[in-house]
Amino acid sequence: MIDARKYYRAWRLCRSASIDLFAIDSPDTLKSIPGWDLLGLPVARDMPVPILEILRAIELRHEDAAEDPAKVRLVATLPASVRIEATTRDVAESLIRSALREVLVVGYSVREPEFLRLLINRGMAGVAVTVICDRGQDDGKALLESWPSSASPLRAFRGVEPAEGRSLLHAKTIVVDRYRTLLGSANFTAGGLRYNIELGVELTGTVSSEIVQLVERLIEGKWVEPVRSAVAISV
16 A cells, blocks of 8 residues: 555655666665665565655656745744644644754754753764754753754854954744745743744745755855854863
8 A cells, every 4th residue: 555645754754865867777775875774665676656756746746847846834932812723832842853864953042851851862863963043041051962863963053253344143943854934033941932922834845955055155154154063072
């Protein structure tokens, strides 16, 4: 039985890894893609429809589209009496759980315990995690010092010392596999995820990749700096 959602996630994984599906000669090549084993998909040649052909069909359908518009839905943190389809907390947790290849988190404050636990779990599963936090809060340092040695190495950054020509880090976003994004006003704290009144949007599409590329430019331009662990310094 074909699980359409799994194959679609497999196709997204191939796109995020810049895999040319029509250049692959053997479906066994798919096994080498980071995050593939988390999908639980077979690559056997005796499948009724070979997995490579399924992925190629999805790719062709994608190429037939004139463009890849972002899909957008409203996300919010609101009082319990005000109902909304997508809450900030649920979307944030769902995004992180779905990560197969990489997670980018940018937040003025990143410290809600369950949120951090989910990030660590993805790191333990081999997902590449990048966190950028405010310098004054220094939540990135706390996360780096608690990061398991058996997990994928954490990339942790913080805003630079405020000075002339330097801006305060105030963005709040999560980007998963360069395809799904949460963008809004909420910090990744108990207040932002549960108690405040916050507004945001969940985006699906190529705009997610653009956000990652922009953040990488900020890193290269030294608008943020690597976090240093006091544990590592003392060794």
